[in-house]
Amino acid sequence: MVVSGVSFMDSLAASNQVAEERISNIRTVKAFSQEKKEMFQYGEKMHEVLKLSVKESLMRGLFFAMTGFAGNFIIISVLYSGGLLVSEQAISVGELSSFLLYAAYTGVSIGGLSTFYSDINRGLGASSRIWEIIDRKPSIPISGGLKPLTGPKGDISFQNIVFSYPNRPDAPIINGLNLEIPSGQRYALVGHSGSGKSTLGHLLLRLYDPQNGQICLDKTDIKIYDPVWLHSHIGVVSQEPILFSGTVRENIAYGREQFTENEIIDVAKEANAYDFIVNKFPDGFNTVVGERGVLLSGGQKQRIAISRALLKNPKILLLDEATSALDAESEKLIQEALQRLSKGRTVLTIAHRLSTIKNADKLAVLFNGKIVELDSYDALMSIENGLFKKLNKNQILTS
Numbered sequence: 512m513v514v515s516g517v518s519f520m521d522s523l524a525a526s527n528q529v530a531e532e533r534i535s536n537i538r539t540v541k542a543f544s545q546e547k548k549e550m551f552q553y554g555e556k557m558h559e560v561l562k563l564s565v566k567e568s569l570m571r572g573l574f575f576a577m578t579g580f581a582g583n584f585i586i587i588s589v590l591y592s593g594g595l596l597v598s599e600q601a602i603s604v605g606e607l608s609s610f611l612l613y614a615a616y617t618g619v620s621i622g623g624l625s626t627f628y629s630d631i632n633r634g635l636g637a638s639s640r641i642w643e644i645i646d647r648k649p650s651i652p653i654s655g656g657l658k659p660l661t662g663p664k665g666d667i668s669f670q671n672i673v674f675s676y677p678n679r680p681d682a683p684i685i686n687g688l689n690l691e692i693p694s695g696q697r698y699a700l701v702g703h704s705g706s707g708k709s710t711l712g713h714l715l716l717r718l719y720d721p722q723n724g725q726i727c728l729d730k731t732d733i734k735i736y737d738p739v740w741l742h743s744h745i746g747v748v749s750q751e752p753i754l755f756s757g758t759v760r761e762n763i764a765y766g767r768e769q770f771t772e773n774e775i776i777d778v779a780k781e782a783n784a785y786d787f788i789v790n791k792f793p794d795g796f797n798t799v800v801g802e803r804g805v806l807l808s809g810g811q812k813q814r815i816a817i818s819r820a821l822l823k824n825p826k827i828l829l830l831d832e833a834t835s836a837l838d839a840e841s842e843k844l845i846q847e848a849l850q851r852l853s854k855g856r857t858v859l860t861i862a863h864r865l866s867t868i869k870n871a872d873k874l875a876v877l878f879n880g881k882i883v884e885l886d887s888y889d890a891l892m893s894i895e896n897g898l899f900k901k902l903n904k905n906q907i908l909t910s
């Protein structure tokens with residue numbers, strides 16, 4: 512019964528996952544006219560849930576039918592043998608009745624225990640997955656470690672990094688990579704799609720640990736630092752900025768406990784977000800952005816994410832540029848905001864835009880899990896048969 516409870520919960524979770532994923536991406540479903548197919552798929556999943564719940568109900572029914580039958584059979588047997596004993600005058604009718612009464616009380620109580628047993632099994636089935644998750648020890652601790660009293664200087668070095676994702680251990684993404692980014696410099700990471708640029712960002716944030724080599728911040732392995740301290744000094748503006756349902760203010764302040772209204776206004780101005788927040792949104796900074804920021808345009812989301820990074824005031828910046836093209840005006844405003852954001856910080860940009868690539872102090876070209884070229888834009892373009900030159904010529908780097 513425990514096993515069937517677990518499968519029932521698993522199939523219910525699978526059907527909920529399908530529903531949640533499709534409903535939250537309803538625009539894509541509609542754009543591809545997949546409503547009927549998705550409804551059919553959800554129906555299939557629910558059918559699976561129904562099948563398992565019928566199976567579980569049958570097992571419960573069988574179990575209770577058997578215990579009920581056994582109870583009644585015992586009573587009839589006791590009445591029969593007791594009747595024989597009464598007729599032989601071995602026991603009195605009173606003794607037989609009181610025995611039956613005690614036996615009935617005991618039987619009902621034991622019957623109650625069997626219901627309790629089946630309910631416990633249901634609970635065990637439902638909770639076993641939760642316990643599995645609760646008992647999992649994260650390989651990277653949430654907190655604990657060195658917390659320097661001052662912020663970092665911002666020198667970053669990747670030393671002989673080898674990394675493959677845990678679910679694909681045989682497919683190394685980074686393979687003996689070395690890269691030094693001195694404090695205050697702007698480096699742009701370029702390479703084919705899928706070459707591992709975002710992965711390098713994940714490693715710097717210590718979302719994963721490399722299988723080999725070390726990543727150092729100010730000559731100390733990032734594994735030594737408290738992850739909370741480390742994350743507080745790295746600002747991230749990702750390709751698809753993640754906003755949470757809540758107000759514009761709450762989204763800008765995400766990650767900062769203490770802030771003043773003036774700070775929020777200042778960072779919004781610096782990120783070129785102030786004008787649209789105040790003039791275009793009905794409630795200004797109190798405007799609700801909708802689930803995952805659906806009520807905002809791509810460019811607006813980017814600028815709110817830049818305001819958030821500015822408020823955090825980190826020493827290191829990790830920018831994952833959006834590949835999707837924005838209109839020229841938004842593009843200009845975002846580039847301006849990013850320029851301001853980059854000032855005085857160590858910046859690693861996953862670059863897709865020619866303007867970013869040209870403005871970077873150095874370009875690091877990632878190929879086959881290694882940095883194969885590292886220099887300024889002009890220097891790399893002057894290498895005959897250079898990889899960067901080829902990528903640039905084929906317009907692989909720019910959107």
Ligand SMILES: Nc1ncnc2c1ncn2[C@@H]1O[C@H](COP(=O)(O)OP(=O)(O)OP(=O)(O)O)[C@@H](O)[C@H]1O
Pocket residue numbers: 676678679684702703704705706707708709710711
């Ligand atoms: N969580 C993951 N689990 C397993 N493999 C992953 C995971 N994330 C990415 N990968 C794989 O790692 C490789 C590198 O991905 P990554 O996102 O770092 O590339 P990228 O250079 O940033 O690409 P793009 O420019 O298209 O964003 C890809 O082959 C991808 O399929």
